[in-house]
Amino acid sequence: MKRRSVKRRRGLGMALLTVGIAALVAWQWLLPQMREWPHVPTYGAMSWGYGQPVSYQSCGFHTGDDWFAPIGTPIFAVEDGTVLYVGPLWLDGEGVGRGPYSIVLYHEAGDYWTTYGHNSVALVEAGDEVRRGQKIAEVGDLGYSPAPHLHFEKVVTPFTGNWEQPFVGCEGYVDPGDRWSPI
Missing domain, CATH: 1.20.5 (Single alpha-helices involved in coiled-coils or other helix-helix interfaces)
Structure with missing residues (x-):
């Protein structure tokens, strides 16, 4: 045996x-x-994707990917870039917004912008250079938000300030796609 x-x-x-x-x-x-x-923007479950029908956008569809995660979960830059803006990002319509700590990054290599919304805190300031995978914020529940999550967008229209009424017909938004890999 x-x-x-x-x-x-x-x-x-x-x-x-x-x-x-x-x-x-x-x-x-x-x-x-x-x-x-590129990296995914946070740990969590991507649960509401780009293009889903919504009533609160002028174009009628969801303009980014929602990554649901607990408050305080790290948010990462998906590519090297420059922080252009930290502050409130509002869409058209009362009570629709991304909270006071939203972040806009410009990615020169791909000539596009990414936005990170509903954050509980921003860990970067306008003018900062960030690296892919760098922690830039933490997941929150601020603004028009049903639960703690990151609203992540990829935008091809130049950022000229606070996108209060971003794009008629939402032509400036593009699908972030499934090209992100885990950190």
């Missing part, structure tokens, strides 16, 4: 070693690929 147990453990050990080596090889291939992908 003892010999069988030793053989069984050796067999299990060899199986685990084989799986471990395969995982290491896969990780060595995947790691450089992941460095090329």
Whole structure:
């Protein structure tokens, strides 16, 4: 019985070693690929995506991705960029807004802007340079918000101040897409 147990453990050990080596090889291939992908903006569940129908937007659709997470969850810059604005971002309509600590980043490499809304706190200021993966804020529940979450947008219309009535027909918003990878 003892010999069988030793053989069984050796067999299990060899199986685990084989799986471990395969995982290491896969990780060595995947790691450089992941460095090329932008990061997701926060830990959490992306639950309300771009393009979903909504009644509170002039264009009738949701202009970004909502990442639901507990208050205080870190929010990260998805790409290197410059902080252009920290403050309230309002859409057209009373009671519709992103809270007082919203952030707008400009990403020169891709010539686009990202917005981060409903934050409980902003950890950056206008003019700061940020790196991909840098913590810039924490998830909150401020502004027009049903629950704690990050409202994340990708925008191709130049930011000229506070987007109070951003884009007629919402032509400036683009789908953030599923090209984000976990940090």
